Amino acid sequence: MAELKRRAAVLISGRGSNLGALIAAARHPAYPAELALVLSNKADAAGLDRAREAGIATAVVESRPFGRDRAGFEAVMQARLDEAGIELIALAGFMRVLTEDFVTRWSGRMLNIHPSLLPAFPGLDTHARALAAGVRLHGCTVHFVTPGVDEGPVIAQAAVPVLPEDDEPALAARVLAQEHRIYPAALAWAASGAARLEEGRVVLDRPMAEGAFVNPLPGPPGLPTEMA
Numbered sequence: 001m002a003e004l005k006r007r008a009a010v011l012i013s014g015r016g017s018n019l020g021a022l023i024a025a026a027r028h029p030a031y032p033a034e035l036a037l038v039l040s041n042k043a044d045a046a047g048l049d050r051a052r053e054a055g056i057a058t059a060v061v062e063s064r065p066f067g068r069d070r071a072g073f074e075a076v077m078q079a080r081l082d083e084a085g086i087e088l089i090a091l092a093g094f095m096r097v098l099t100e101d102f103v104t105r106w107s108g109r110m111l112n113i114h115p116s117l118l119p120a121f122p123g124l125d126t127h128a129r130a131l132a133a134g135v136r137l138h139g140c141t142v143h144f145v146t147p148g149v150d151e152g153p154v155i156a157q158a159a160v161p162v163l164p165e166d167d168e169p170a171l172a173a174r175v176l177a178q179e180h181r182i183y184p185a186a187l188a189w190a191a192s193g194a195a196r197l198e199e200g201r202v203v204l205d206r207p208m209a210e211g212a213f214v215n216p217l218p219g220p221p222g223l224p225t226e227m228a
Protein backbone atom coordinates (compact mmCIF):
# COMPACT_ATOMS: atom_id res chain seq x y z
CA MET A 1 0.00 0.00 0.00
CA ALA A 2 1.30 3.48 -0.85
CA GLU A 3 2.33 5.50 2.17
CA LEU A 4 0.13 8.41 3.10
CA LYS A 5 1.22 11.67 1.53
CA ARG A 6 1.85 14.62 3.84
CA ARG A 7 -0.56 17.49 3.22
CA ALA A 8 1.48 20.55 2.26
CA ALA A 9 0.54 24.19 1.72
CA VAL A 10 2.55 26.54 -0.46
CA LEU A 11 2.47 30.19 0.63
CA ILE A 12 3.08 32.76 -2.09
CA SER A 13 2.86 36.49 -2.79
CA GLY A 14 3.77 36.68 -6.47
CA ARG A 15 4.50 34.93 -9.76
CA GLY A 16 4.88 31.46 -8.26
CA SER A 17 7.57 29.90 -10.43
CA ASN A 18 8.80 27.82 -7.49
CA LEU A 19 5.19 26.83 -6.88
CA GLY A 20 5.12 25.68 -10.52
CA ALA A 21 8.17 23.49 -9.91
CA LEU A 22 6.58 22.03 -6.79
CA ILE A 23 3.32 21.33 -8.63
CA ALA A 24 5.20 19.53 -11.41
CA ALA A 25 7.17 17.41 -8.94
CA ALA A 26 4.15 16.58 -6.80
CA ARG A 27 2.40 15.06 -9.82
CA HIS A 28 4.70 12.06 -9.54
CA PRO A 29 2.78 9.25 -7.83
CA ALA A 30 5.70 8.55 -5.48
CA TYR A 31 6.10 12.18 -4.35
CA PRO A 32 5.64 12.09 -0.55
CA ALA A 33 3.67 15.36 -0.28
CA GLU A 34 0.34 16.40 -1.69
CA LEU A 35 -0.07 20.11 -2.43
CA ALA A 36 -3.40 20.51 -0.68
CA LEU A 37 -3.52 24.31 -0.52
CA VAL A 38 -1.93 27.37 -2.12
CA LEU A 39 -2.38 30.41 0.08
CA SER A 40 -1.54 33.94 -0.99
CA ASN A 41 -1.51 37.19 0.97
CA LYS A 42 -2.24 38.99 -2.31
CA ALA A 43 -5.39 38.39 -4.35
CA ASP A 44 -3.61 39.27 -7.62
CA ALA A 45 -0.65 36.91 -7.17
CA ALA A 46 -0.05 35.24 -10.54
CA GLY A 47 0.83 32.02 -8.76
CA LEU A 48 -2.83 31.59 -7.78
CA ASP A 49 -3.65 30.96 -11.45
CA ARG A 50 -1.02 28.23 -11.62
CA ALA A 51 -2.65 26.57 -8.62
CA ARG A 52 -6.17 26.85 -10.06
CA GLU A 53 -5.02 25.43 -13.39
CA ALA A 54 -3.53 22.49 -11.51
CA GLY A 55 -6.78 21.95 -9.62
CA ILE A 56 -5.26 22.83 -6.23
CA ALA A 57 -7.41 24.54 -3.59
CA THR A 58 -6.50 28.20 -3.10
CA ALA A 59 -7.03 30.70 -0.32
CA VAL A 60 -6.39 34.42 -0.17
CA VAL A 61 -5.76 36.10 3.16
CA GLU A 62 -4.97 39.71 2.35
CA SER A 63 -2.30 40.97 4.71
CA ARG A 64 -2.71 44.65 3.92
CA PRO A 65 -5.93 45.24 5.93
CA PHE A 66 -4.18 43.91 9.04
CA GLY A 67 -1.49 46.58 8.88
CA ARG A 68 0.93 45.91 11.72
CA ASP A 69 -1.33 43.31 13.32
CA ARG A 70 0.76 40.36 12.20
CA ALA A 71 -0.76 38.04 14.82
CA GLY A 72 -4.27 38.87 13.56
CA PHE A 73 -3.26 38.11 9.98
CA GLU A 74 -1.62 34.86 11.01
CA ALA A 75 -4.64 33.75 13.05
CA VAL A 76 -6.77 33.86 9.90
CA MET A 77 -4.06 32.14 7.92
CA GLN A 78 -3.72 29.44 10.59
CA ALA A 79 -7.47 28.82 10.42
CA ARG A 80 -7.23 28.24 6.65
CA LEU A 81 -4.30 25.87 7.17
CA ASP A 82 -6.21 23.97 9.85
CA GLU A 83 -9.33 23.68 7.69
CA ALA A 84 -7.20 22.13 4.95
CA GLY A 85 -5.49 19.73 7.36
CA ILE A 86 -2.04 21.09 6.50
CA GLU A 87 1.01 19.37 8.03
CA LEU A 88 3.85 21.04 6.15
CA ILE A 89 4.37 24.57 4.78
CA ALA A 90 6.57 25.67 1.89
CA LEU A 91 7.15 29.41 1.68
CA ALA A 92 7.74 30.26 -1.98
CA GLY A 93 8.18 33.98 -2.49
CA PHE A 94 5.93 34.77 0.47
CA MET A 95 6.78 38.38 1.27
CA ARG A 96 5.61 38.64 4.87
CA VAL A 97 7.77 38.28 7.93
CA LEU A 98 6.14 35.79 10.30
CA THR A 99 5.90 36.18 14.08
CA GLU A 100 7.92 34.06 16.46
CA ASP A 101 4.68 32.44 17.66
CA PHE A 102 3.69 31.28 14.19
CA VAL A 103 7.20 30.14 13.31
CA THR A 104 7.52 28.21 16.57
CA ARG A 105 4.18 26.49 16.00
CA TRP A 106 5.47 25.25 12.62
CA SER A 107 9.00 24.48 13.78
CA GLY A 108 10.54 21.72 11.67
CA ARG A 109 7.47 21.75 9.42
CA MET A 110 7.98 25.01 7.50
CA LEU A 111 10.52 25.49 4.70
CA ASN A 112 11.66 28.56 2.81
CA ILE A 113 13.65 29.11 -0.35
CA HIS A 114 16.05 32.02 -0.46
CA PRO A 115 17.95 33.24 -3.53
CA SER A 116 21.48 33.25 -2.11
CA LEU A 117 23.97 30.93 -0.51
CA LEU A 118 23.01 31.68 3.09
CA PRO A 119 24.32 32.99 5.41
CA ALA A 120 25.57 35.31 2.64
CA PHE A 121 23.05 37.91 1.53
CA PRO A 122 19.99 37.41 3.71
CA GLY A 123 17.10 39.78 2.94
CA LEU A 124 16.22 41.40 -0.38
CA ASP A 125 18.06 42.23 -3.64
CA THR A 126 20.37 39.26 -3.26
CA HIS A 127 21.52 39.13 -6.89
CA ALA A 128 22.41 42.82 -7.08
CA ARG A 129 24.28 42.50 -3.78
CA ALA A 130 26.16 39.42 -4.98
CA LEU A 131 27.22 41.29 -8.13
CA ALA A 132 28.25 44.33 -6.11
CA ALA A 133 30.27 42.16 -3.72
CA GLY A 134 32.13 40.53 -6.63
CA VAL A 135 31.59 36.94 -5.46
CA ARG A 136 32.42 34.21 -8.00
CA LEU A 137 29.81 31.79 -6.69
CA HIS A 138 26.20 32.56 -5.87
CA GLY A 139 23.14 30.36 -5.51
CA CYS A 140 20.11 29.42 -3.48
CA THR A 141 19.21 27.80 -0.18
CA VAL A 142 16.28 25.83 1.18
CA HIS A 143 16.09 26.01 4.97
CA PHE A 144 13.75 25.31 7.84
CA VAL A 145 12.18 28.55 9.02
CA THR A 146 13.20 29.92 12.40
CA PRO A 147 12.28 33.27 13.97
CA GLY A 148 15.37 35.04 12.57
CA VAL A 149 14.67 35.99 8.95
CA ASP A 150 16.72 33.82 6.53
CA GLU A 151 18.60 32.29 9.46
CA GLY A 152 17.13 28.80 9.66
CA PRO A 153 19.10 25.56 9.44
CA VAL A 154 19.99 24.67 5.87
CA ILE A 155 18.49 21.65 4.11
CA ALA A 156 19.92 22.09 0.60
CA GLN A 157 21.93 24.56 -1.42
CA ALA A 158 22.88 24.92 -5.08
CA ALA A 159 25.76 27.06 -6.33
CA VAL A 160 26.10 28.74 -9.72
CA PRO A 161 29.02 30.67 -11.19
CA VAL A 162 28.88 34.44 -11.43
CA LEU A 163 30.04 35.33 -14.95
CA PRO A 164 31.82 38.54 -15.99
CA GLU A 165 28.99 39.56 -18.32
CA ASP A 166 26.25 38.92 -15.76
CA ASP A 167 23.65 41.51 -14.95
CA GLU A 168 20.96 41.05 -12.33
CA PRO A 169 18.38 39.34 -14.61
CA ALA A 170 20.95 36.92 -16.05
CA LEU A 171 22.24 35.92 -12.64
CA ALA A 172 18.71 35.69 -11.21
CA ALA A 173 17.67 33.35 -14.03
CA ARG A 174 20.66 31.08 -13.45
CA VAL A 175 19.86 30.90 -9.73
CA LEU A 176 16.12 30.43 -10.31
CA ALA A 177 16.72 27.37 -12.48
CA GLN A 178 18.50 25.80 -9.50
CA GLU A 179 15.75 26.89 -7.07
CA HIS A 180 13.38 24.86 -9.20
CA ARG A 181 15.63 21.81 -8.80
CA ILE A 182 16.34 21.92 -5.08
CA TYR A 183 12.98 23.06 -3.68
CA PRO A 184 10.94 20.07 -4.90
CA ALA A 185 13.69 17.78 -3.64
CA ALA A 186 13.95 19.45 -0.23
CA LEU A 187 10.18 19.43 0.28
CA ALA A 188 10.10 15.74 -0.59
CA TRP A 189 12.83 15.02 1.97
CA ALA A 190 11.02 16.99 4.67
CA ALA A 191 7.77 15.19 3.86
CA SER A 192 9.34 11.72 3.94
CA GLY A 193 11.43 12.43 7.04
CA ALA A 194 14.72 12.21 5.11
CA ALA A 195 15.37 15.82 6.22
CA ARG A 196 14.40 16.67 9.76
CA LEU A 197 15.14 19.29 12.36
CA GLU A 198 16.75 17.90 15.51
CA GLU A 199 18.01 20.20 18.25
CA GLY A 200 18.35 23.11 15.87
CA ARG A 201 20.28 21.23 13.19
CA VAL A 202 19.15 19.46 10.03
CA VAL A 203 19.64 15.72 9.97
CA LEU A 204 19.71 14.41 6.40
CA ASP A 205 19.40 10.83 5.22
CA ARG A 206 20.86 11.72 1.85
CA PRO A 207 24.14 11.08 0.08
CA MET A 208 26.30 14.21 0.01
CA ALA A 209 27.92 15.58 -3.13
CA GLU A 210 31.69 15.25 -3.37
CA GLY A 211 34.26 17.44 -5.05
CA ALA A 212 34.37 21.19 -5.46
CA PHE A 213 32.88 23.74 -7.77
CA VAL A 214 35.57 26.29 -8.65
CA ASN A 215 35.03 29.52 -10.54
CA PRO A 216 36.97 30.67 -12.53
CA LEU A 217 38.29 27.34 -13.74
CA PRO A 218 41.94 26.74 -12.96
CA GLY A 219 44.11 25.58 -15.85
CA PRO A 220 45.77 22.17 -16.05
CA PRO A 221 47.33 20.96 -12.81
CA GLY A 222 50.80 22.11 -11.83
CA LEU A 223 52.66 25.39 -11.74
CA PRO A 224 53.00 27.68 -13.44
CA THR A 225 50.26 26.80 -15.99
CA GLU A 226 47.46 26.53 -13.43
CA MET A 227 48.02 30.12 -12.40
CA ALA A 228 48.82 31.44 -15.85
Ligand code: GRF
Pocket (backbone or CB within 6 Å): 012, 014, 015, 016, 017, 018, 019, 047, 092, 093, 094, 113, 114, 115, 176, 179
Ligand atom coordinates in the same frame (compact mmCIF):
# COMPACT_ATOMS: atom_id res chain seq x y z
C1 GRF B 1 12.43 33.34 -5.45
O1 GRF B 1 13.61 33.91 -5.94
C2 GRF B 1 12.62 32.83 -4.06
O2 GRF B 1 13.92 32.38 -3.83
C3 GRF B 1 12.35 34.06 -3.23
O3 GRF B 1 11.31 34.72 -3.88
C4 GRF B 1 11.34 34.38 -5.26
C5 GRF B 1 9.99 33.84 -5.60
O4 GRF B 1 9.86 33.57 -6.97
N1 GRF B 1 12.04 33.70 -1.88
P1 GRF B 1 8.64 32.76 -7.50
O5 GRF B 1 7.39 33.49 -7.03
O6 GRF B 1 8.73 31.37 -6.93
O7 GRF B 1 8.78 32.78 -8.99
